[in-house]
Amino acid sequence: MPGDTLLILFVQVSLILGLSRLVGLFFARLHQPQVIGEMIAGIMLGPSLLGWLAPEVFNGVFPVDSRPYLGILSQVGVVFFLFLVGLELDPMLLRKRGHAAVLISHVSIIAPFLLGAALTLYLYPIVFNDTREMSFKSAALFMGAAMSITAFPVLARILTERNLHKTNVGAVTITCAAVDDVTAWCMLAFVVAVAKFEGMPKAIYTAVLAAVYVGAMFFVVKPFLRRLEVIYDRQGRLSQNVVSIIFLLVLVSAYTTEAIGIHALFGAFLMGCIMPKGTQFVRHLSEKLEDYTVVFLLPIFFAYSGLNTRIGLLNNVELWMITGLVIAVACVGKFGGSAVAARVSGMPWRESAAIGILMNTRGLMELVILNIGLQLKVITPAVFAMMVIMALVTTAMTSPLLHWVYPSHLFRLKPVGAGGTAGGRRERQFAVLVPVALPKSGGPLVELADSFIGADRDFSRVYALHLRAPVDHEVYRSGLDEAESPRDEALAPLLAQARGRSLPVEPLSFISRDVASDIAATALAKQVNLVLMGFHKPVIGKTILGGTVHRVLTTCPADVAIFVDRGFRNARRILVPYLGSSHDRLALDLASRMARHTGARVTVLHVVPPLRSAAGRPLNAKEAVERAFEEPGGASPVTFRVVEDPSPVGVVLYQAQNFDLLIVGVGEEWGLESHLFGWRAERIARDCPCSLLIVRKAGATVAPSGAPGAYTRASDPAHPSADPSGAGETPTAAAAAAAAAPAPADQGTPAQE
Numbered sequence: 001m002p003g004d005t006l007l008i009l010f011v012q013v014s015l016i017l018g019l020s021r022l023v024g025l026f027f028a029r030l031h032q033p034q035v036i037g038e039m040i041a042g043i044m045l046g047p048s049l050l051g052w053l054a055p056e057v058f059n060g061v062f063p064v065d066s067r068p069y070l071g072i073l074s075q076v077g078v079v080f081f082l083f084l085v086g087l088e089l090d091p092m093l094l095r096k097r098g099h100a101a102v103l104i105s106h107v108s109i110i111a112p113f114l115l116g117a118a119l120t121l122y123l124y125p126i127v128f129n130d131t132r133e134m135s136f137k138s139a140a141l142f143m144g145a146a147m148s149i150t151a152f153p154v155l156a157r158i159l160t161e162r163n164l165h166k167t168n169v170g171a172v173t174i175t176c177a178a179v180d181d182v183t184a185w186c187m188l189a190f191v192v193a194v195a196k197f198e199g200m201p202k203a204i205y206t207a208v209l210a211a212v213y214v215g216a217m218f219f220v221v222k223p224f225l226r227r228l229e230v231i232y233d234r235q236g237r238l239s240q241n242v243v244s245i246i247f248l249l250v251l252v253s254a255y256t257t258e259a260i261g262i263h264a265l266f267g268a269f270l271m272g273c274i275m276p277k278g279t280q281f282v283r284h285l286s287e288k289l290e291d292y293t294v295v296f297l298l299p300i301f302f303a304y305s306g307l308n309t310r311i312g313l314l315n316n317v318e319l320w321m322i323t324g325l326v327i328a329v330a331c332v333g334k335f336g337g338s339a340v341a342a343r344v345s346g347m348p349w350r351e352s353a354a355i356g357i358l359m360n361t362r363g364l365m366e367l368v369i370l371n372i373g374l375q376l377k378v379i380t381p382a383v384f385a386m387m388v389i390m391a392l393v394t395t396a397m398t399s400p401l402l403h404w405v406y407p408s409h410l411f412r413l414k415p416v417g418a419g420g421t422a423g424g425r426r427e428r429q430f431a432v433l434v435p436v437a438l439p440k441s442g443g444p445l446v447e448l449a450d451s452f453i454g455a456d457r458d459f460s461r462v463y464a465l466h467l468r469a470p471v472d473h474e475v476y477r478s479g480l481d482e483a484e485s486p487r488d489e490a491l492a493p494l495l496a497q498a499r500g501r502s503l504p505v506e507p508l509s510f511i512s513r514d515v516a517s518d519i520a521a522t523a524l525a526k527q528v529n530l531v532l533m534g535f536h537k538p539v540i541g542k543t544i545l546g547g548t549v550h551r552v553l554t555t556c557p558a559d560v561a562i563f564v565d566r567g568f569r570n571a572r573r574i575l576v577p578y579l580g581s582s583h584d585r586l587a588l589d590l591a592s593r594m595a596r597h598t599g600a601r602v603t604v605l606h607v608v609p610p611l612r613s614a615a616g617r618p619l620n621a622k623e624a625v626e627r628a629f630e631e632p633g634g635a636s637p638v639t640f641r642v643v644e645d646p647s648p649v650g651v652v653l654y655q656a657q658n659f660d661l662l663i664v665g666v667g668e669e670w671g672l673e674s675h676l677f678g679w680r681a682e683r684i685a686r687d688c689p690c691s692l693l694i695v696r697k698a699g700a701t702v703a704p705s706g707a708p709g710a711y712t713r714a715s716d717p718a719h720p721s722a723d724p725s726g727a728g729e730t731p732t733a734a735a736a737a738a739a740a741a742p743a744p745a746d747q748g749t750p751a752q753e
Contacts, residue, residue, distance in 0.1 A: 077297025086272015
């Protein structure tokens with residue numbers, strides 16, 4: 001019944017989409033390409049797992065008569081996927097080839113092709129014996145072409161995520177992969193023609209038609225696409241009419257190559273290749289197409305491939321040994337050929353090995369080719385299963401082997417910095433790293449950074465860092481357009497304001513999967529004194545010191561300041577609560593810097609518990625303030641206040657309404673504790689009426705609270721406690737009342753009230 005078929009199709013597609021997304025995300029968490037998880041999800045739904053564990057469920061969900069519908073959807077998906085791959089392939093990569101790229105690209109095609117054909121000579125009498133149509137010539141050519149493929153989208157995405165795309169290794173590898181992709185598809189078109197048509201006349205006829213088709217695409221269709229780009233530029237948007245014309249051209253091109261005899265996928269791929277490159281026209285077209293293709297149609301292709309993958313056919317030791325031999329030959333041909341060629345061309349062994357590992361990535365492109373071979377009956381189902389396993393293994397091994405052979409510290413900041421680390425701390429007075437996530441946060445952050453540096457421009461540095469997460473479909477798109485973007489939009493407001501202040505800022509921007517770790521690594525590489533970053537509401541939990549902020553606070557080797565913007569304009573009046581921890585002393589130091597450079601008025605609020613003499617040994621708070629604010633040739637404008645109150649947070653919140661900025665150290669005393677997931681909002685951050693700067697001293701710990709004298713315990717042996725009797729800090733009701741008044745306009749040495 002048609003209705004039953006439609007319902008079954010809905011169930012199949014729902015199951016496919018859900019499982020592929022879950023397994024794909026799981027593998028992404030393991031730092032593997034997401035495509036591996038989606039390929040495995042397809043195999044799990046096939047006879048290799050679901051059909052083996054629950055045959056009745058498998059036959060009920062995937063009845064034989066419903067599979068052709070999945071096959072049609074999968075073919076449509078692959079056609080548009082190959083069009084997307086062609087869109088990502090820049091012909092400039094093929095033209096700008098150096099000596100090393102020329103040698104490596106040729107060897108990385110010839111070596112695996114010859115080894116694959118030679119392997120067929122051994123395997124043909126053992127596993128190539130199913131159909132009459134299967135000839136040694138077709139099988140050998142197909143195995144050679146299948147061994148030669150490199151998954152350009154997956155490889156390019158790995159390069160951009162590891163920020164290798166601008167290094168020598170990345171540039172050579174991307175060029176070689178692009179050449180291999182084009183060459184392999186041309187070889188495959190030839191193999192398909194040979195498999196379909198026996199005899200020289202038909203082969204010549206097919207070759208002539210193919211040449212005419214390619215000429216028409218370049219000299220007729222490509223100029224027409226330029227006209228469509230002009231229409232896009234005039235309208236300023238990608239209209240539905242233009243999109244429908246392009247889709248129609250994709251389908252016509254695919255139909256033409258299928259009718260000629262070189263398979264529909266070649267036509268879709270070539271259509272993508274001739275599209276205008278490096279334009280907003282192509283980028284918007286890609287964004288319109290990729291969600292439906294990648295999220296909906298490609299998982300169906302994986303599932304359909306999984307239905308054809310029967311690992312159970314490998315039912316003896318000999319077949320599994322043959323599978324291991326196939327994997328070994330694939331690695332020797334691709335990895336060995338590329339690495340040796342790179343070494344011969346003059347590259348070091350480490351870089352040569354990295355190129356070989358990357359070129360050995362096969363991914364989804366291998367699966368596409370294998371389905372063509374199975375459809376043409378050039379390979380058997382058993383060989384198909386072996387080659388699928390080979391594709392999974394060679395793709396999965398890329399990331400861990402690359403990390404082992406070419407670890408991150410060898411290239412982490414080379415692509416993004418201009419001239420390395422720019423020296424150490426001894427060569428400059430103060431260096432600030434400003435990580436920026438949202439463009440609007442850049443302005444206040446650069447203003448704060450400027451106030452910390454002041455006139456010490458020649459000896460101080462500011463680094464603006466933007467870490468970009470990979471795009472959603474990172475395993476299908478190379479991401480080269482995003483990685484090569486000359487101006488990062490997130491840093492634009494910060495850089496503009498820095499220019500207005502004549503503040504030199506070095507922009508850093510790269511792709512990151514682990515933002516907190518990369519912030520800490522950049523701070524270490526650049527030898528910064530302070531990491532100044534903004535706060536954004538967490539997705540999980542309520543604490544502002546959670547999530548990425550928590551990880552930066554706990555792993556960063558430099559001092560950290562978290563800025564909470566409450567309509568920040570300038571910092572003319574600064575409040576610094578002080579209870580004696582090293583974090584509080586960092587707050588004093590930063591406030592002192594701002595006072596010296598901007599003339600801001602600073603009020604230090606020292607809160608002591610009632611009956612302090614019974615609570616424990618008190619702090620020499622006034623002396624600490626004097627040390628922080630003493631300046632040769634003059635004194636910073638600071639007011640020192642002492643308040644007796646059992647609730648330090650309450651006093652601070654009451655006072656903060658009279659100030660522009662509150663600088664406070666982390667600590668349990670202030671209700672500011674770092675948790676990955678905190679379910680209770682910090683009161684001082686939630687209720688503070690002014691902008692807030694929460695600071696943490698590098699390498700310091702927060703004194704525990706809850707015990708008697710928790711406010712007054714010093715956490716740094718360099719600042720011993722002493723009884724300041726006679727220093728004017730005796731807590732009285734008058735002092736508490738005076739603390740409620742606005743800061744006076746006096747300047748000079750630290751004052752007391």
